[in-house]
Amino acid sequence: MSIAGSEDEDLIQSLWKRDECLDLDSVQFGNGNVMLLDIPSRIPTATDGIQIRQRQWVDMRDAVKLPGVTLNVGLSASGGSPIIIAEKGLCVTCGECAVYGTFGFVAVSRCSDNHLEWLAFFLLSNPFVAIAVNDETIVATTNLGAKYAFPIREPEKVQVVS
Numbered sequence: 001m002s003i004a005g006s007e008d009e010d011l012i013q014s015l016w017k018r019d020e021c022l023d024l025d026s027v028q029f030g031n032g033n034v035m036l037l038d039i040p041s042r043i044p045t046a047t048d049g050i051q052i053r054q055r056q057w058v059d060m061r062d063a064v065k066l067p068g069v070t071l072n073v074g075l076s077a078s079g080g081s082p083i084i085i086a087e088k089g090l091c092v093t094c095g096e097c098a099v100y101g102t103f104g105f106v107a108v109s110r111c112s113d114n115h116l117e118w119l120a121f122f123l124l125s126n127p128f129v130a131i132a133v134n135d136e137t138i139v140a141t142t143n144l145g146a147k148y149a150f151p152i153r154e155p156e157k158v159q160v161v162s
Helices: 006-017
Strands: 020-022 026-029 033-038 053-059 071-073 075-077 083-085 090-097 104-110 116-122 128-134 137-142 147-151 159-161
Touching: 006 020, 006 116, 020 026, 020 116, 083 128, 090 128, 104 128, 104 137, 116 147
Parallel strands: none
Antiparallel strands: 020 071, 026 033, 026 116, 033 053, 075 090, 083 090, 090 104, 104 116, 128 137, 137 147, 147 159
8 A cells, every 4th residue: 555645635635625536447545545446448237247456556646647647527426415324424425527428436525524535436337326335335326227335444345246
């Protein structure tokens, strides 16, 4: 895991407050660490058995320098109102990006101050339209019916489930 500094944390938090993130298949953490993900280059549907693999940890300052990475502006919550996990003080949001129709995201923030805990962003997921919380897992569903299961405390271990 990379060691993100306060500049990395400030960058990710300021992006989040402006409804922005990096347009990169990744889990972007509120402390500035980023887990790059390897994902097959096709849009998953409900019946796919897509494997998502962890590629490597980087910090935000290095992530913004990767080839082809730009800022994704206009995160839009299309999954309805955030789900609140009261006992953890967390809010879960999902949605899409105004820039391109295949982009999707799932984000967890603290309800008390909107501090981003983590945001998972996918270039080819399609918009996430529904979320559910089961025990220690968030299940987010795309408009094509694909379900992504995120362990709340280790979202980089995301899996596409049917």
